[in-house]
Amino acid sequence: AQSVTQLDSHVSVSEGTPVLLRCNYSSSYSPSLFWYVQHPNKGLQLLLKYTSAATLVKGINGFEAEFKKSETSFHLTKPSAHMSDAAEYFCVVTPNSASKIIFGSGTRLSIRP
């Protein structure tokens, strides 16, 4: 069985400062991990994915995430927040490509001017 925990329901940062959104997972198998973003009243968009290649994964809009097996973590970071980054972010785990795909509860990112 797999599960995913997003450690913060809400994160608020100032524009131009770093962003850290935390995600821990549990999986019986070597998982694939994803981050999705949902802007207000919009659908979900893939930010980045880890599928057992490089442990540091780069995504769209300057985001990146590092897979740390020893810590069972897949935290999302960005060096400098922009107002347009305000959205809900979801961490997702799947043990293989044709099984249950489970979402974290989401982290709402707010950006202060």
Added chain:
Amino acid sequence: NAGVTQTPKFQVLKTGQSMTLQCAQDMNHNSMYWYRQDPGMGLRLIYYSASEGTTDKGEVPNGYNVSRLNKREFSLRLESAAPSQTSVYFCASNLGGELFFGEGSRLTVL
């Protein structure tokens, strides 16, 4: 490029009524999913279909049924709607673990 198409986009039901949410994808993906999204709870998996002819329960299957009619279509049925089923429903298909979503269906049960 239609991708994943859900209908209807909006629906209001009375308690006890039934309805079916339709979903179709034109990307030839094997796996399809139904999620519901509620504030503060992320997306919760209702049912999924790993391939044509198979369906499996997700995290919150009670009160729902599904049909994988063919490779393209995966419908979600509420037999007797309850106010607790007021939510936004998303259908998705899967390629290599990456989900491709429809635009969502907002359902209100009075």
